[in-house]
Amino acid sequence: MSIQIINQLESALGETVALLSSFNEEQINKIPFEGSWTAAQVGRHLYKSEADIDQLFYAPAQPAGRQPDERAEGLKQILLDYSTKMKSPDFIIPEDMEFDKARLITSLAEANDKMLKAVSGTDLTDIAPLEDGNPLQGSTKLEVVHFITYHTMRHNHQINKIKEIVQ
Template sequence: MKTEIINQLENILTETTQLLDSFSQADINTVPFKDSWTAAQVGCHLLKSETGIDGLFYTPTKKADRKPDENIDELKKIFLDYSLKFKSPDFILPEDKIYDKEELIGSLKEVKTKITEAAKNVDLDEIAPLPQGHPFEGYTKLEMVHFLAYHTTRHNRQIQNIKKMI
């Protein structure tokens, strides 16, 4: 199960860069409709939310005193329900600027490598060392891999929708 979700995550993160690469430099920074992010801003949001996760995985903590996959179904239900709308926390909001497509894709590829290598080389049954008050405080590293997969899948769909509108 762990190898399967890590492979899925790797494929989902690869899909993100392939989707972004399908845009021209101009189109990746084009607002498709009122109050929407650009495809580049979605990519930036993903980059901000994924950067440093490898460090979180590598930080040794205690094993969960519960089933390490207990919250996976709930995460899937929340993030893959496209009728739900979320407000992004400020610290992972993308800047309103023109992004360099190649630089953004390169950064996302680098983060993908770091995350997937970390996930393959740590004990995912450990509790993720998240700060007190974090929405996923007490979640396992395995559950965080699933979160990344579902969160990124959600935003890949958003990028696909932006592509259709441009």
């Protein structure tokens, strides 16, 4: 089961980089409609939510004592329901600025590589050591991989919608 979600994660992360690469410098920073992020801001949001998360997978953890993917389907249903609008936690809201396309894509690709290496080389059945108040607290490392996968897929959908408008 974990190899399948890791493959999905790798595919979703690769799709993000490919999507962002398909914009030109002007389009990637163009606001598609009032109240929306630009494609670059979506990329930056993904970077901020993924940067250094690889450390979570290397950290010591406690056994789950339950099925390690017990919450995975619920996460999938919530995150892949594109009809619902979600609010991002403040610490991963992208800055209101123009981003350099090449730097954004390079930093995101590097974070992706670090994360994929971490999830591929660890026991995902343990409880993820998350801080108090984190909505995923109590989730296994495997469930965190599911969350990251579906979160990335959700934002790839968003980037595709932005692309339709600005290109």
